[in-house]
Amino acid sequence: MKIKKPFIVLLFFTLIIFITATGAYAILGDVNNDSIVNILDALMIARYYVGFNPVGFNIDNADVDCNNVITILDALIVARCYVKLIPCPTDCAGRWDQALYDQNVFGQ
Numbered sequence: 742m743k744i745k746k747p748f749i750v751l752l753f754f755t756l757i758i759f760i761t762a763t764g765a766y767a768i769l770g771d772v773n774n775d776s777i778v779n780i781l782d783a784l785m786i787a788r789y790y791v792g793f794n795p796v797g798f799n800i801d802n803a804d805v806d807c808n809n810v811i812t813i814l815d816a817l818i819v820a821r822c823y824v825k826l827i828p829c830p831t832d833c834a835g836r837w838d839q840a841l842y843d844q845n846v847f848g849q
């Protein structure tokens with residue numbers, strides 16, 4: 742069965758609109774949902790870690806080292822990524838390289 746090219750293009754744009762409209766696209770580390778990862782996100786993660794309940798905190802994007810807990814290390818990773826000391830984590834589906842992070846942070 743041959744699928745027409747216009748149909749594929751239409752399907753692609755429909756998918757993009759759906760993802761955008763539903764907010765299904767998440768940026769790991771962007772805990773204040775402003776679509777960028779910066780020092781404000783690191784600060785927000787740190788505030789969450791010490792027991793504050795930051796307004797608008799997106800917990801789903803906070804575990805940047807993908808160890809299933811939110812700690813001060815997650816804030817540190819975002820801060821170090823922001824100043825370009827380490828590569829920024831992208832997601833937990835194998836793209837975050839723990840070995841590379843350990844090498845950059847701990848020299849191991």
Ligand SMILES: [Ca+2]
Pocket residue numbers: 770771772773774775776777778779781782
């Ligand atoms: Ca952000």
Ligand SMILES: [Ca+2]
Pocket residue numbers: 803804805806807808809810811812815
């Ligand atoms: Ca974590």
